[in-house]
Amino acid sequence: MDKRFLFGLTLSELQGVVKSLGMPAFAAKQIASWLYQKKIGSIDEMSNLSLKHRELLKEEYEIGLHEPVEAMRSVDGTIKYLYQVNGNHFVEAVYIPDDERATLCVSSQVGCKMNCKFCMTGKQGFSANLTAGDILNQIHSLPEKEELTNIVFMGMGEPLDNIDEVLKAIEVMTSSYGYGWSPKRITVSTSGLKKSFRRFIDESDCHLAVSLHSPLSAQRAELMPAERAFSLLEIVDILREYDFSKQRRLSFEYIVFKGVNDSLVYAKELLKLLRGIDCRINLIRFHAIPGVALEGADMETMTAFRDYLTSHGLFTTIRASRGEDIFAACGMLSTAKQEGLK
Numbered sequence: 001m002d003k004r005f006l007f008g009l010t011l012s013e014l015q016g017v018v019k020s021l022g023m024p025a026f027a028a029k030q031i032a033s034w035l036y037q038k039k040i041g042s043i044d045e046m047s048n049l050s051l052k053h054r055e056l057l058k059e060e061y062e063i064g065l066h067e068p069v070e071a072m073r074s075v076d077g078t079i080k081y082l083y084q085v086n087g088n089h090f091v092e093a094v095y096i097p098d099d100e101r102a103t104l105c106v107s108s109q110v111g112c113k114m115n116c117k118f119c120m121t122g123k124q125g126f127s128a129n130l131t132a133g134d135i136l137n138q139i140h141s142l143p144e145k146e147e148l149t150n151i152v153f154m155g156m157g158e159p160l161d162n163i164d165e166v167l168k169a170i171e172v173m174t175s176s177y178g179y180g181w182s183p184k185r186i187t188v189s190t191s192g193l194k195k196s197f198r199r200f201i202d203e204s205d206c207h208l209a210v211s212l213h214s215p216l217s218a219q220r221a222e223l224m225p226a227e228r229a230f231s232l233l234e235i236v237d238i239l240r241e242y243d244f245s246k247q248r249r250l251s252f253e254y255i256v257f258k259g260v261n262d263s264l265v266y267a268k269e270l271l272k273l274l275r276g277i278d279c280r281i282n283l284i285r286f287h288a289i290p291g292v293a294l295e296g297a298d299m300e301t302m303t304a305f306r307d308y309l310t311s312h313g314l315f316t317t318i319r320a321s322r323g324e325d326i327f328a329a330c331g332m333l334s335t336a337k338q339e340g341l342k
């Protein structure tokens with residue numbers, strides 16, 4: 001019988017485990033502390049549990065941590081790690097060191113269902129959801145774990161399409177029994193999914209980044225089929241109900257495509273769409289992917305676009321592209337090869 005994994009379980013799930021094995025209730029917190037606050041390789045190392053209880057646990061469970069199976073280094077210091085999940089699937093996570101920050105871009109799914117026209121992960125199609133353990137393992141088994149200052153859910157997959165596991169992973173990251181991190185260190189990026197959009201805002205305090213890419217519904221639908229199920233107008237209407245003026249940050253991501261959405265006409269439409277919402281815009285350079293007839297705008301156009309928005313009261317930044325030489329930049333992640341899809 002395959003053993004189940006302890007790593008990735010929330011405190012209440014661990015309470016269920018110890019209860020079912022007839023162990024004392026306080027053992028759940030002890031196990032959580034071994035799992036999340038230390039780095040152990042086996043249940044035998046949980047030295048404050050009795051030998052009998054460790055043996056009981058071992059009959060049904062194992063820790064379930066997995067080191068990355070491959071690492072690729074960019075000239076700019078970015079490192080892309082490949083993790084094997086669930087035996088036969090693969091996902092990538094990208095470590096991005098910066099001056100005083102070190103960010104890990106994590107994956108939430110193997111592939112993605114959303115099929116955005118410009119994204120490599122979208123081209124791969126969907127294979128599987130990650131468990132909370134698979135998501136947390138990208139952090140916990142990272143050689144640079146201790147350096148990390150920020151986590152962004154901007155790797156493979158649509159986090160809101162795997163909301164239960166994403167919320168559980170965030171619970172472990174932010175709880176005192178887990179990593180104890182502030183939710184302000186975590187950003188979840190989404191293309192927008194009606195069924196779980198509100199739930200994510202209500203049940204977490206993490207920063208939210210919405211992939212917009214066009215202020216016009218028809219054009220957005222061309223780029224992102226998800227627009228047809230949950231339009232930017234519906235998204236913005238919901239966001240207006242919430243207060244993003246305090247600790248929690250709302251940003252919109254906008255890939256600037258040459259001759260598509262890069263003129264000031266679009267900047268003006270963005271101002272109209274987002275009027276009255278406390279947010280910022282993050283302009284992203286397009287990372288070309290094979291077989292897609294889209295091009296990125298040049299830096300001069302992006303700077304003019306940024307300056308126009310900022311001078312009209314919508315704070316806008318241009319995101320630095322990192323790890324392009326190793327296919328680690330935004331939207332370039334794909335494990336189609338490892339999955340045997342091409």
Ligand SMILES: C[S@@+](CC[C@H](N)C(=O)[O-])C[C@H]1O[C@@H](n2cnc3c(N)ncnc32)[C@H](O)[C@@H]1O
Nearest residue numbers: 119154157158189190191211253286287330331
């Ligand atoms: C890969 S997605 C993952 C998170 C989520 N699924 C989403 O779309 O927001 C992270 C960000 O990368 C952007 N992206 C996708 N393909 C890209 C590309 N080829 N060049 C630049 N950015 C890209 C997405 O639009 C999104 O803002």
Ligand code: SF4
Nearest residue numbers: 112114116119122191
């Ligand atoms: S951009 Fe995000 S939602 Fe769109 S296909 Fe890529 S991973 Fe999926």
